[in-house]
Amino acid sequence: MSSVQRNNVKISGNGSKTMMFAHGYGCDQNMWRGVTPSFEEHFKVVLFDYVGSGDSDPSAFNRTRYSTLNGYAADVIEIIDELKLKKVNFVGHSVSSMIGALAAIKRPELFESIVMIGPSPSYINEGEYVGGFERADIEDLLEMLDNNHSGWSAMMAPIIMGNPEHPEFAAELEQSFCKTDPMHAQHFARVTFLSDNRADLSKLKTKTLILQCDKDAIAPTIVGEYVHKCIPGSQFVMLNATGHCPHLSSPGNVTKAIREFLL
Template identity: 65%
Template sequence: MFAHGYGCDQSMWRHVLPAFASDFKVVAFDYVGSGSSDASAFDKRRYSTLRGYAQDVLDIVEELDLSDVDFVGHSVSAMIGGLASIQHPGRFASLTMIGPSPCYFNSGDYTGGMERSDVESLLDTLESNHIAWSATMAPVIMGNPEHPELAGELEASFCRMDPPNL
């Protein structure tokens, strides 16, 4: 099972999935508000924490009757997969976490996130001007200035999101 990170959709796995498709049942999906998902399915209460997204993962696992799932989560999906596997460990065989963060805020001796004021500023910008945020952040996040097409692809992915529902 391949789970995309924030601002992306399942198409981010298109170059990876073929390597697994001949030997494994491959599942990729879009979280609510991303890609081809049904934006009307957004429930502010359910998705106010990562547990709502973890429940989506568990709902997919149950609906497809999956067991021994090898979960591959990118960015925030790494933590979502971790939460899902804690809730139902018998369904998961392994977790592969790509670029995870156990905490998005610096706190005390922990410095692996961002300052709370920076996160709040980022969220304010995201809410007030999603398009400008996308154009500014995509190249920074992608970090490959020699391949601007990659930043352009990420920016387009961000712009397909439904920010009022995230």
């Protein structure tokens, strides 16, 4: 199976440069629909779904390969290699920020830049490091996900999205969570929320932009600032947006920040 088939890769745009957009946990490539059209005039735009998400091929799931974020990073590299892409501008939301970083650390020649939206290298508080959650909190969330996928989705979507004045955003996120196969959702959640990539940040030499939102319940500002401090030469922008999914709730602000970074 080709990586293009496996990951349901879609390509648009006519530019000579490439932008690759990578979705977060429980989401798919459709979440970028408010952002990508603004870049299609000047870039080739590549969208895809991680294995277990969206319309990817479920038969490609391998528990061992995807036991860490490195398996998903390997998929990103395979897509780039198969499409013979050069100097990719990678935009990753949430967990995809770390997946993109791992891919760029392994194959730096493939990447022109990395944009991280709401990144977190580790969600669990440890010593002086503040990730936003105690380990017991994460374990409780994972246990609830195992026992009641739809209930977890209904509870977490409004918290993750924020923006209570726009309940339609949370409803879309909940629908996306519920569409994901429970087995894949449970597995990817464990890999995401129990990962610790703090030691990898200083290895990233690719030009990097960190986009942070106010009132982000998943990756609070202190985490974004930590990522900025640890990645040499990175840029940090506080968006005029709230919640964890600004590409849904405030796509214009996300687009503007990325444009200013790239152009």
